Amino acid sequence: MNVKQSMVGLEPYIPGKPIEEVKRELGLDEVIKLASNENPYGSSPKVEKAIIEEFQNIAVYPDGYAKELRVKTAEHLGVKEEQLIFGNGSDEVILILCRSFLTAEHNIVTAHPTFSQYAHNAVIEGTEIREVPLNDGVHNLDAMLDEIDENTKMVFVCNPNNPSGTYVNDEAFMSFIRKVPKDVLVISDEAYYEYVTAEDYPNTLSLLDEYPNLVILRTFSKAYGLASLRVGYGIASEQLIREIDPGRGPFNTNTIAQKAALTALGDQEFVQSCYEKNKQEMKKYEIFCEENGFKYYPSQANFILMDLQKPGSDIFNYLLAKGFITRNGEALGFPTSVRITIGTPEQNDKIIAELTKWLV
Numbered sequence: 078m079n080v081k082q083s084m085v086g087l088e089p090y091i092p093g094k095p096i097e098e099v100k101r102e103l104g105l106d107e108v109i110k111l112a113s114n115e116n117p118y119g120s121s122p123k124v125e126k127a128i129i130e131e132f133q134n135i136a137v138y139p140d141g142y143a144k145e146l147r148v149k150t151a152e153h154l155g156v157k158e159e160q161l162i163f164g165n166g167s168d169e170v171i172l173i174l175c176r177s178f179l180t181a182e183h184n185i186v187t188a189h190p191t192f193s194q195y196a197h198n199a200v201i202e203g204t205e206i207r208e209v210p211l212n213d214g215v216h217n218l219d220a221m222l223d224e225i226d227e228n229t230k231m232v233f234v235c236n237p238n239n240p241s242g243t244y245v246n247d248e249a250f251m252s253f254i255r256k257v258p259k260d261v262l263v264i265s266d267e268a269y270y271e272y273v274t275a276e277d278y279p280n281t282l283s284l285l286d287e288y289p290n291l292v293i294l295r296t297f298s299k300a301y302g303l304a305s306l307r308v309g310y311g312i313a314s315e316q317l318i319r320e321i322d323p324g325r326g327p328f329n330t331n332t333i334a335q336k337a338a339l340t341a342l343g344d345q346e347f348v349q350s351c352y353e354k355n356k357q358e359m360k361k362y363e364i365f366c367e368e369n370g371f372k373y374y375p376s377q378a379n380f381i382l383m384d385l386q387k388p389g390s391d392i393f394n395y396l397l398a399k400g401f402i403t404r405n406g407e408a409l410g411f412p413t414s415v416r417i418t419i420g421t422p423e424q425n426d427k428i429i430a431e432l433t434k435w436l437v
Contacts, residue, residue, distance in 0.1 A: 081203075082203075083181075083200055083201055083202070083203045084201060090193065090194065090197065092112075092113060095110075096108045096110050096402065099397065099400075099402055103397070103398060103400075105400045107400055108400045108401075108402060109400060109401050109402070109420065109424050109427065109428070110402040110418075111401060111402065111403055111417050111418040111419075111420050111424065111428065112402045112403050112404050112416075112418060113304070113404075113418065114239070114269075114299060114378065114379055114380050114418045115298075115299075115302070115304050115418065116299060116300060116301070116302035116304075116351055116379070117418070117419070117420040117421045117424060118302065118350075118351050118354065118421070119302045120301060120302030120303055120337070120341055120347075121301075121302070121340060121341045121343075121344035121347040121348075122344075122347070123340050123341075123343070123344050123347075124302075124303070124337050124340050124341055127336050127337060127339075127340040128333050128336065128337055130336075131332055131333050131336040132333070134332055135332070135333070137332070138328050139328050139330065139331050139332040139335060140332070140335065141327050141328045141329070143163045143330055143335050145335070145339055146163065146308075146330075146335045146338055146339045146342075147161055147163065149339055149342055149343070150310065150342060153342055154282060154312065155282065156282065156285065156312060157315060159315040159318060159319070160285065160312055160313060160314065160315055160318055161310055161311070161312055161318065162310060162311045162313075162318050162321065162322060162325060163308065163309070163310045163325075163329070163330050164308075164309050164310065164311070164325070164329060164330070165307045165308075165309075165329050165330060166296065166298060166307040166308065166309045167266070167268060167294045167295065167296045167298075167309025167310065167311070168194055168309065169307075169309065169325075169329060170294055170309055170310065170311040171194050171195060171198055171264075171266075171294070172194075172198050173311075173321055173324040173325055174231070174262070174264065174292065174311070174321060175198040175199050175201070175202055175204070175231075176198075176202070176324045177320065177321040177324045178230045178231065178262065178321075179199055179202040179203075179204040179230055179231070180202060180203065180204065181202070181203035181204065182228060183202075183204050183205070183228050183229070183230040184204060184205035184206070184207050184226070184228050184229050184230070185199045185204055185205075185206060185207065185229065185230060185231040185232065185233065186207045186209065186221050186224045186225055186229060186231070186232040186233070187206065187207070187208055187209070187221075187232070187233045187235075188208070188209055188210075188211055188216045188217070188221065188233070188234075188235065188238065189208035189209060189210055189211065189410065190211065190240060190241070190409055190410030190411070191211075191216075191233065191235045191238055191239065191240075192233075192235050192238075192239045192266065192268075195233040195235075195264075195266075196208070199231075204230070205228075207224045207229075209221045209224060211238070211241060211243075214238070214241035214242075214243040214374040214382075215238070215241070215243045215244075215245065216234055216235075216236075216238065216243075216245050218234075218245065218249055218250075218252070218253040221253075222253065222256055222257070225257065225258065225261060229258075229261050230261065230262065231261065231262045231264055232257060232261060232262070232263055232264070233264045233266060234250070234253075234263065234264065234265050234266065235266045235268075236250070236265055236266065236267055236278075236279070237267075237269045237272075237273065237376065237377040237378045239268070239269070239378070239380075240380075240382055240404070240406075240409040240410070240411070240416050241374045241376075241382050241411075242374050242375070242376025242377060242378045242380055242381060242382055243374050243375065243376070243377070244273065244275055244278060244377045245279065246275065246277040246278065246279070247277045247278065247279045247280070248277070250265075250279040250281075251279070254284065254288055254291065257290070259289075259290055260290070261290060262290050262291075262292055263288070263290055263291050263292070264292045264293075264294065265279070265281050265291065265292070265293050265294065266294040267281070267293060267294060267295050268294065268295065268296045268298070268299055268309075269299055269300075269377065269378035269379060270295055270300075271299065271300035271301070271348055271351075271352060272299070272300060272352060272355055272356075272377065272378050272379045273377045273378075274356055274377060275377055278377070281293050282312065285312065285313065285314060289313075289314040289316065289317065291313065292311055292312070292313040292317065293311065293312040293313070294309065294310075294311055294312075295309065295310055295312070296308070296309035296310070297309065297337075297338045297341060297342075299379060300348050300351050300352065300379070301338070301341040301342070301348065302341070302351075303334070303337050303338060303341060306331075306333065306334035306337050306338070307330070307334060308330055308334045308335070308337075308338040354421075354422075355379050355419050358419050358420070358421075358422060358425050359376065359381065359419055361425050361426070361429060362381045362383065362417065362419070362425070362429070363375075363381075365429050365432065365433070366383055369436060371383055371384055371385055371386065372384040379418060379419045380416055380417060380418045380419060381416070381417055381419065382406065382409075382411060382414055382415075382416045383414060383415060383416075383417070384406075384411065384413050384414045385413065385414065385415060385432075386413055387413060388407065388412065388413060389405045389406035389407035389408075389409075389411065389412055389413060389414055389415055390405055390407055392405075392406075392414075392415040392435075393405035393415060395431075395435055396415070396428065396431065396432075399431045401427075401428050401431065403415050403416065403417050403418075403428075404416040404417075
């Protein structure tokens with residue numbers, strides 16, 4: 078039995094180390110995970126009650142259309158419910174898009190480094206990947222335009238970008254999308270949208286009527302704090318959603334996840350509080366870098382990528398031994414950097430203190 082050729086040698090996604098595994102391996106009593114850009118404040122306090130109440134329906138298949146969540150999300154965004162598709166995380170929506178449009182005759186255009194699952198899913202379909210290096214951590218949209226040809230099906234803009242945290246502003250995005258051929262999908266991945274502080278961040282929702290080739294991705298995994306329940310969604314024209322929906326598996330978002338997302342969506346006060354705390358705590362890392370002469374990428378997300386001028390594995394292993402799980406920049410395309418999720422004030426103070434000791 079042989080898998081198709083595009084799968085040969087393809088590596089699965091490698092997440093950050095689990096807390097319990099690190100405790101066991103290193104004999105630590107306390108481990109703080111700041112690796113996967115999860116919300117350190119969890120989810121809305123209202124979510125727990127909603128999950129407990131929904132548990133009684135665990136033996137019944139979920140609503141495959143996610144009607145209740147769909148309606149409330151559409152109201153929140155100001156779009157039609159027919160413009161939404163829900164996935165087992167926005168990762169699955171990326172998979173559905175690639176499954177729906179890509180073949181071995183096509184290519185996609187992405188930045189590099191960026192979120193790995195764009196290329197990963199395209200490779201499985203046998204599609205050519207055209208990667209354009211970031212320009213000082215930011216998407217080089219002009220160079221990405223140059224890579225588009227008659228065989229290009231998709232161009233991905235991760236905004237804010239993972240792992241750099243940088244963003245494409247409104248002027249640059251508008252200039253870009255105007256020039257992209259109408260038969261090429263522009264996929265704006267906005268997983269960290271709720272953390273954005275920049276006033277000139279693109280209002281992509283307002284562009285949907287004018288650009289039927291635009292797809293917006295968002296998620297409940299980050300600011301809403303529901304990473305383990307896996308609920309993400311895509312927003313696009315009604316026609317495009319209708320055409321790709323057959324690529325979605327039946328019952329792909331479970332009942333408890335739908336109810337949790339619905340409840341979390343209704344508590345915007347909690348989301349706003351997380352936004353404010355993240356903005357405030359981000360300053361601590363920026364000050365640390367500025368005081369020590371380290372480069373960092375100004376981040377519009379809930380993580381920061383810092384160049385500490387040492388091999389990323391050295392920084393990662395030092396912090397791991399001290400009980401902090403971070404992301405090694407070597408694996409992300411930044412060999413002398415480390416990416417750290419913005420944690421609680423106590424967590425941030427502890428890891429910055431350890432980094433300061435390491436420098437002495």
